[in-house]
Amino acid sequence: PWSAKTDGPKPKVYTAYSEYAEGEFIAKEISGLVRGGKKYEEIAVLYRTHTQSRVLEEKLRMYGIPYRVYGGMSFYARKEIKDIVAYLTLLENPMADTAFLRIINTPKRGIGNVTVNRLTEYAEANRLSLMEAAAGADSFMKGGTAKFSPLLEVLRGIETAAEGKSIGEMIEIVFERSGYHAMLLSDDDITAEAKIENVQELINSARVYEAQAEEPTLEEFLSTVSLITDMDTVEEEGGVTLMTLHSSKGLEFDTVFMAGMEENLFPSKRSVEEGKLDEERRLCYVGMTRAKNLLYLTGSATRTMYSGGSSSNAPSRFLRDIPPEAVENLSVRKDVKQIGHREETTKPRINFFQAKAEFVPKATADPGSFRVGGVVEHGKFGKGTILAIDGQGDQRVARIAFAGGEKKLFLSFAPLTVIE
Structure with a gap:
């Protein structure tokens, strides 16, 4: 049976267009929460399987959000x-x-x-x-x-x-x-x-x-992977915690994001086929009760398939157990069914590559105004000097010397202000 705290904020529910837009939403929300006074270490992102961490890690890095993968290794x-x-x-x-x-x-x-x-x-x-x-x-x-x-x-x-x-x-x-x-x-x-x-x-x-990519090459793909691996915004302490729902037992956080709240992912297809739905439901309860104050339940309408293309997933049945009035639904897209609603409608089969602009984060400065030697200010790291800029277009990456050390950040995404 669903029961919600009556004294705190309602759980926030969001359905994104794709897992990339879902990761983007989570990263933007975390940035906003931290600007509002929350600490990174008070926030956790929980997911059903380790493979979900790749997209989440990439989006957090894009926004310069420090994190650690609890009980596991960073994807790359x-x-x-x-x-x-x-x-x-x-x-x-x-x-x-x-x-x-x-x-x-x-x-x-x-x-x-x-x-x-x-x-x-x-x-x-x-x-x-x-x-x-x-x-x-x-x-x-x-x-x-x-x-x-x-x-x-x-x-x-x-x-x-x-x-x-x-x-x-x-x-x-x-x-x-x-x-x-x-x-x-x-x-x-x-x-x-x-x-x-x-x-x-x-x-x-x-x-x-x-x-x-405009002209994809193996060399560029490998350098992208290498850049992600080398990026030192991954910190052992003081960062957002990424972990599987299984790993979260016994831990508590002020704010919790539960990602991938979709059929076939959570509950997993196998658990449904093997009649282990009760175990999955208990795991869902464990995840929801990790949040001391604020709970986000996110999912995506389409998810990339290993065979290529994408699959359309219905919202998790665990979300449909929650009365709509008990949550705040942040989903605004008309063509994607909102999570938490009980009626079953067929969702459009959508190719998320056509919709990758749904969440295009905006840097606070025009990317063209950055230059080597320029001084910038970052929401978390403070003032810093640009030592080098590599890449083209949205893939331009700056190496910046902050008081706390050097960081590599995407200029088109990082919350940077040009000082001089």
Whole structure:
């Protein structure tokens, strides 16, 4: 049975057009709450599955909002993502030794540390890349070429298959031909399924990049991933907490956002099929009761599918259990059914790429007015000096020296004011 506190603010319900617009809404609301006096550490964003964190992380970074992933790793720091990105890096640049070392024995190929050390020494002594040295390994160890040839054949096969393909397809090719997918499928580890979903989410991220970039290239995609990984707005303390609903048990926050309140996601499709709806309902109750003061329940009308395209999801049945008068409905779009309403209507099948301008955040200054050496002011970090500006258009990123250290921020999104 639904019961709401009568003395505090009503839970706020919002349906976005896509998961990207949902993440944008959450980031904008958090920025507004902090401007109104709340602290980042008093806010948590809860979600049903780890894969949801990628879009949320990207949107928080875009707004310069510090965060930490509780009980888990930031999306791009997860091992399986780093491994696949290393294969992609070699596809773009076969001389990338760090990437070669990362995948040399992943999946396992019987190449031991002694062999790797001899390869590295030979490459350094002869000023060769590790891949070049591996191709001529007979010259520094007996049977060396035979040891490395399975790996080199895999890499050549990936290169041939990836010719002329989209970046999303390249990732699929790497995942299959490297043996990485098979390795995860044969893994008894209970996290294997989540790792596979993470790689599928990386494919989603590539598809979105390709749909939005004027001239998408693998090099630019990798530099975007690298930038996101390097961005140091991720802080251990003093940031918004991102976590799964399962991880939130026993914790409390002033303000809680519950994201992804949709059928097939929460409750999950599997829980409905396996008759575990009561467990999901209890989990929903746990999430809602983490909020001491303010609760947001957000969802999206469409969500990207791993197979490409997007699916239309109905609002979560848990939201439909709540009387409409018990919540404040922030959804204003007429073509998307508002979450929390009981009547069932068919929702339009919508391609969110056509609607990516639904939430276009506006920087407080014209992006053209930023220059190297200029002084700017940020809502959280205070005054800072621009050290460098990279990228074009909406993707321009500034490296700014603030009193608390250097930050990399998107100029088209960050709340910056030009001082001089």
